[in-house]
Amino acid sequence: MRTEALSSHKSPNSKITCKTVLTKTHNKDILPLLIEKFTAGYRNNLKRDHILYLNFLSGFKMNEKDERTVPTNSVNNRSASEKEFGYSTTAKVPRKTFVGELLVKQPASLEIILGSETSRIIQLEERDIIIGRSPECDLPLSPNNVSREHARVSFRNDEYYIEDLGSTNGTYVNGIRIVKCALRKNDQIDIGGVKILFNE
């Protein structure tokens, strides 16, 4: 029995070219030497650009004969049906068909649930929301122990955060006074005795 491992990789953006043929046999004396030669070659040549190395690894594909063959971007690497029938049985769908139909983020909201304020729900978007006693705030709260600009809710890296803006009486999430906190479903925010539920 004899199997071959062949790899060939050339990046258009790099001068690095590697081509190594590894013969795998039952000869246990030769095999370690070949493996060492194989990996050492890649160490020396690809060390400077590990992305190339990762591409190379992901390019391997095992076929029925237990052979490691050329990477996926090769013209030889077509599916069995393409080889057999000369065409693909799968219809191509343009990527843009999918784009725009998926909801990027579940809607999130702040709901005033307790305190002197009337219960209401504020839908959150990606812009910042300022909470405070000033009527100019996006979410104005009237109690005197709320600072004029008390806290900000912002959207960053696909997450909502609340941060205290140096308020006198603090911003609390689930009873803990915070400077800043990533918000999670059912977190209870307390601002000057007004309880606000975060939901998404």
Added chain:
Amino acid sequence: MTPVNNAELLITFWGTRGSISTPGRATEKYGGNTPCVSVRYKDTNIILDAGTGIRNFGLELLEECGNLESNQLSLHLFLSHTHWDHIQGLPFFQPAYVKNTRLTIYGSPRKERFLALILKDQMDYEYFPVGMAMFSAEISIHEISEEVIQLGEITVEWQEQIFHPGGSVRYSLGANGKKIVYATDVELNRIFHSDTKNEENKSLGQDYCDFISNADLLIADGQYTEEEYTSKVGWGHSSIHLLIDIAYQAHVKQLAIFHHDPQHSDNFLDELWMENKSKLRSVYKNMEIFWAREGLTLAI
């Protein structure tokens, strides 16, 4: 950017999970990243452990500092020990690849191998494609010998902890009259609830209590419930109620229970809290207790 009040220490939890990272919906509230906590006071930045949480901290630092090529960033990383969950984020810490960063790494001097070699080996080519030599930052690795380390206005004290496989180090950070203690990966049950009440255990227990005494914030290992602990004896982690008891006796003001077990989902921790909160609030008055939570910044 978070408004910085210069008079306060800012503590951010970037990773709170013990043993292994646990991504997924069931852990998104308290977090799935392994241990990393940052402490900032004025211009001094201290990092406690380099679990997978340090990756997000690195990204935040880069965003905050803008062009690091023209701004020098000085960071001090204190490692409790070198088990995977406390060092595995280091290769993904972006500031380490930026020339103008100065990163000093501190750890126990009592390892059998040099700390520098242990860290270098986790970036061996067989495990990770980029070697430690590719760090562009100025890196210095320091096996602690001084009793006290002064970094800007922060004073760092440390002690070895023996009840964890391979040992670990606890740190106390003091500034502006405040004290933060980071004491994870230690099996307090073997000191305080041991069947063998020998002199050594008494002394170890006293050392621990003195070290955490009057801390404004204690971040400590509470991986198991009391029931779970019975089948985890010798694993190097503490049970939650014992930790709370000791912290209370040592007059800790705020206790962040840390190093959550990988099996403890958000629901599990929330239910545990709901079952016990009345008792905790009535028995342990004046001590605030909470689950350490990824993405949380506190001021002390």
